[in-house]
Amino acid sequence: MTPLALETKGSVLVVGATSPIARAAAAEFARQGYAVILAARDKDELDRIAADLRIRSRVEVTLLPYDADLKGSGTRLAEIALELEPPLAGAVWVVGDLGDQERAQEDVTHAKAIVRRNFTGAIDVFTPIANAFEARGAGFLIAVGSVAGDRGRAKNYVYGAAKAALHAFMSGMRQRLDRKGVRVRVVKPGFVDTAMTFAMGPLPLLASPDKVGQAVARAATGKKDEIYTPGPWRWIMLIIRHLPERVFKKTNI
Amino acid sequence: MKPLDNKRPGRAVDQLESWGRYPRVPARLFRPERMRDFHAGEGPSLARGLGRSYGDAALLTDGDVVLSERLDRCLEFNPEAGVLRAEAGLSLDALIRAFVPQGWFVPVTPGTAFCTLGGCVAANVHGKNHHRDGSFRQGVTSLEMLSADGSVRDLTPADGDDFEFAFGGMGLTGMIREVELQLRPITTSMMMVKHSVAGNLPELMAQMDDEARDDHYSVAWVDLLARGERAGRGVLMTGHHAEINELPMRYAAHPETLLTDRPGRARPFPFEAPTWLLSPGNLRLFNSMYHKWQGRKGTFFTPLRTFFHPLDAIRNWNRMYGKPGFVQYQFVVPFESGREAVTEAISRLNAAQASSFLAVLKRMGASDGGPLSFPMPGYTLALDIPLREGVIDLLNNLDALVADHGGRVYLAKDSALRPDTFRRMYPDWERFVNHKRQVDPDGRWQSDLARRLELV
Ligand SMILES: Cc1cc2nc3c(=O)[nH]c(=O)nc-3n(C[C@H](O)[C@H](O)[C@H](O)COP(=O)(O)OP(=O)(O)OC[C@H]3O[C@@H](n4cnc5c(N)ncnc54)[C@H](O)[C@@H]3O)c2cc1C
Numbered sequence: 001m002t003p004l005a006l007e008t009k010g011s012v013l014v015v016g017a018t019s020p021i022a023r024a025a026a027a028e029f030a031r032q033g034y035a036v037i038l039a040a041r042d043k044d045e046l047d048r049i050a051a052d053l054r055i056r057s058r059v060e061v062t063l064l065p066y067d068a069d070l071k072g073s074g075t076r077l078a079e080i081a082l083e084l085e086p087p088l089a090g091a092v093w094v095v096g097d098l099g100d101q102e103r104a105q106e107d108v109t110h111a112k113a114i115v116r117r118n119f120t121g122a123i124d125v126f127t128p129i130a131n132a133f134e135a136r137g138a139g140f141l142i143a144v145g146s147v148a149g150d151r152g153r154a155k156n157y158v159y160g161a162a163k164a165a166l167h168a169f170m171s172g173m174r175q176r177l178d179r180k181g182v183r184v185r186v187v188k189p190g191f192v193d194t195a196m197t198f199a200m201g202p203l204p205l206l207a208s209p210d211k212v213g214q215a216v217a218r219a220a221t222g223k224k225d226e227i228y229t230p231g232p233w234r235w236i237m238l239i240i241r242h243l244p245e246r247v248f249k250k251t252n253i
Numbered sequence: 254m255k256p257l258d259n260k261r262p263g264r265a266v267d268q269l270e271s272w273g274r275y276p277r278v279p280a281r282l283f284r285p286e287r288m289r290d291f292h293a294g295e296g297p298s299l300a301r302g303l304g305r306s307y308g309d310a311a312l313l314t315d316g317d318v319v320l321s322e323r324l325d326r327c328l329e330f331n332p333e334a335g336v337l338r339a340e341a342g343l344s345l346d347a348l349i350r351a352f353v354p355q356g357w358f359v360p361v362t363p364g365t366a367f368c369t370l371g372g373c374v375a376a377n378v379h380g381k382n383h384h385r386d387g388s389f390r391q392g393v394t395s396l397e398m399l400s401a402d403g404s405v406r407d408l409t410p411a412d413g414d415d416f417e418f419a420f421g422g423m424g425l426t427g428m429i430r431e432v433e434l435q436l437r438p439i440t441t442s443m444m445m446v447k448h449s450v451a452g453n454l455p456e457l458m459a460q461m462d463d464e465a466r467d468d469h470y471s472v473a474w475v476d477l478l479a480r481g482e483r484a485g486r487g488v489l490m491t492g493h494h495a496e497i498n499e500l501p502m503r504y505a506a507h508p509e510t511l512l513t514d515r516p517g518r519a520r521p522f523p524f525e526a527p528t529w530l531l532s533p534g535n536l537r538l539f540n541s542m543y544h545k546w547q548g549r550k551g552t553f554f555t556p557l558r559t560f561f562h563p564l565d566a567i568r569n570w571n572r573m574y575g576k577p578g579f580v581q582y583q584f585v586v587p588f589e590s591g592r593e594a595v596t597e598a599i600s601r602l603n604a605a606q607a608s609s610f611l612a613v614l615k616r617m618g619a620s621d622g623g624p625l626s627f628p629m630p631g632y633t634l635a636l637d638i639p640l641r642e643g644v645i646d647l648l649n650n651l652d653a654l655v656a657d658h659g660g661r662v663y664l665a666k667d668s669a670l671r672p673d674t675f676r677r678m679y680p681d682w683e684r685f686v687n688h689k690r691q692v693d694p695d696g697r698w699q700s701d702l703a704r705r706l707e708l709v
């Protein structure tokens with residue numbers, strides 16, 4: 001155990017840190033020896049999660065405010081995170097909002113808010129960090145997307161579209177930055193046992209937020225660029241993606 | 254049932270059950286992820302931990318049941334003093350995982366680690382050290398409670414009844430949000446254990462009463478199925494946290510392993526067992542083997558998980574009792590007439606052929622906590638009874654016996670007690686009801702247990 005090892009590992013910025021998936025990911029990063037920077041809106045919850053990480057993982061935790069709905073918030077977050085010590089080794093975007101599809105069909109501002117909270121917010125945060133990582137020739141960027149982004153469905157297509165855009169944004173950055181030593185990953189969970197799904201009752205292939213959070217943190221070092229979690233979703237989505245549109249439009253999937 | 258609103262995503266369930274899987278009732282479940290959302294629903298509401306109570310204490314027919322399990326954060330820890338402040342949904346399992354490697358253990362633990370701090374306070378649980386250390390109350394220095402009027406209060410022993418009545422309050426005085434606990438320092442994660450065999454009940458009880466044999470933790474397993482001269486034979490199991498210098502060299506040679514926690518991987522009970530599995534013949538065979546096997550062990554070292562939570566190695570072992578479910582019956586009777594009462598209870602159980610192989614006998618120490626807190630000085634016997642026709646009548650018959658001897662049954666395991674017998678067992682019940690009326694005038698916090706015992 002060299003104390004230096006801790007410093008050289010650097011810190012990881014987790015955006016959307018009050019999500020239970022993010023909490024598990026942060027704990028896994030802490031276990032791997034990273035310091036963590038947690039960002040979200042809910043201060044009271046951030047304080048609780050930070051205290052828990054400090055006690056259970058005995059790790060350095062920094063809290064930063066972030067609100068995707070506030071102009072400039074994402075850019076400022078990235079700037080501060082890049083200045084903190086130990087130096088930033090990676091950033092994870094977990095922010096997301098399923099929103100209310102029916103409301104989004106009537107109210108365009110709500111639709112745009114969903115897009116902001118799932119996609120455009122990530123542009124603000126990731127762009128300066130990606131550039132810094134590119135210059136340094138190291139670092140990782142991970143975004144939590146969703147299987148919902150693999151195909152637009154009547155039930156949640158605004159959310160799905162935002163996730164699809166997020167996937168494409170990450171894929172483009174990957175092509176640009178992978179050759180510069182920056183790892184760019186997307187994790188696409190299926191159903192996760194969180195507040196989002198609790199009311200729906202028992203669901204197939206339901207994953208615990210702990211498992212998904214661990215998959216998110218492991219994506220940083222793993223070989224896969226796009227991770228479906230739990231694994232079988234890769235095959236389910238392969239089929240769903242390949243259904244011809246004329247068939248798909250008639251189904252209720 | 255009312256439709257659920259979008260803002261507070263809840264789930265309507267038809268058959269909510271606790272560990273005994275009896276009774277099963279319809280309810281609305283809420284599982285807040287953030288502390289702010291941990292509060293009552295619109296109507297009658299109840300906090301629920303991991304549902305390790307056996308009967309109807311954590312059930313509320315057609316009401317709003319609010320799960321604490323996602324509110325499990327450690328908030329403050331003083332590594333010098335070993336004082337931990339955590340959210341009420343923290344399980345003992347998670348606590349042990351995090352703190353045993355740092356040299357700290359829970360001051361009191363029930364026979365399972367899959368229960369929450371909130372549940373341990375609400376039932377004022379006891380462990381194998383009750384005769385020496387008292388109940389869960391003894392380790393708790395402060396509580397944060399949400400009252401029926403929505404206010405959040407930090408309570409300490411200086412707050413008198415508001416604090417004390419939460420212990421054994423069965424969730425009826427408010428929702429416990431945070432618990433501050435004095436942990437127990439340990440130098441190794443091993444237990445030094447001694448098993449001694451007793452050929453019958455008087456012998457077993459004499460061993461338990463013998464101070465020379467006593468240790469920090471003490472519990473006896475009793476074979477309820479043995480008849481005649483062997484009736485009530487058993488194995489007394491005593492132990493303490495092993496100190497480094499007690500351990501054999503092979504442990505001490507690897508100091509980094511002294512405080513490892515070995516939770517093991519819980520294996521699921523594979524199926525809902527057919528009821529013949531636990532036929533009296535099979536149980537008798539099992540008990541005979543168990544008696545020989547455990548008795549032969551003598552003095553040995555074992556990891557603390559194995560000592561305190563042996564059943565946690567099998568997830569869902571409650572399915573072993575098959576579809577109808579089971580009840581766990583636990584009572585305590587004062588020492589004076591304890592032998593007589595325990596002997597009589599065992600013979601009534603045998604006469605009713607209420608087969609059980611998990612029977613545990615133990616000495617309890619002083620009472621603490623609120624008026625509905627279970628532990629009191631005396632002998633306590635706990636056993637599983639598979640549910641079938643006549644079992645509730647049998648329990649009511651035993652309840653009367655226990656009350657006649659000045660004893661009581663454990664509400665966290667009960668599903669049969671009647672209000673009149675309950676009042677005989679818990680003579681201070683009126684103080685509890687008055688207190689509840691004062692802190693919860695509209696009867697916000699309810700449970701099926703509270704309704705059955707006419708506490709609400
Ligand atoms: C295998 C096994 C062994 C056991 N051994 C023992 C033992 O040795 N000694 C012993 O004392 N008990 C024992 N028990 C019983 C168990 O410890 C208690 O029932 C305990 O209360 C379970 O905790 P829980 O978190 O599962 O609570 P639940 O079963 O979910 O709830 C129990 C009660 O606590 C209330 N409650 C829960 N959380 C809160 C909260 N946050 N605020 C307010 N009220 C709340 C509920 O309303 C309910 O009345 C055992 C149980 C099992 C399954």
Ligand SMILES: NC(=O)c1ccc[n+]([C@@H]2O[C@H](COP(=O)([O-])OP(=O)(O)OC[C@H]3O[C@@H](n4cnc5c(N)ncnc54)[C@H](OP(=O)(O)O)[C@@H]3O)[C@@H](O)[C@H]2O)c1
Pocket residue numbers: 015016017018019020021022040041042043045066067068069094095096097098117144145146147188189190191192193194195196197286
């Ligand atoms: N749950 C599932 O079944 C599931 C399935 C597939 C994918 N996902 C994805 O997984 C991620 C986490 O989901 P979850 O279920 O854990 O959701 P969650 O608990 O609601 O977490 C969402 C996170 O986003 C943050 N957030 C929301 N709006 C924000 C805003 N305007 N500004 C800043 N932060 C904001 C929240 O923080 P604050 O509220 O504190 O600001 C919170 O940290 C999301 O991207 C989600 O789309 C979830």
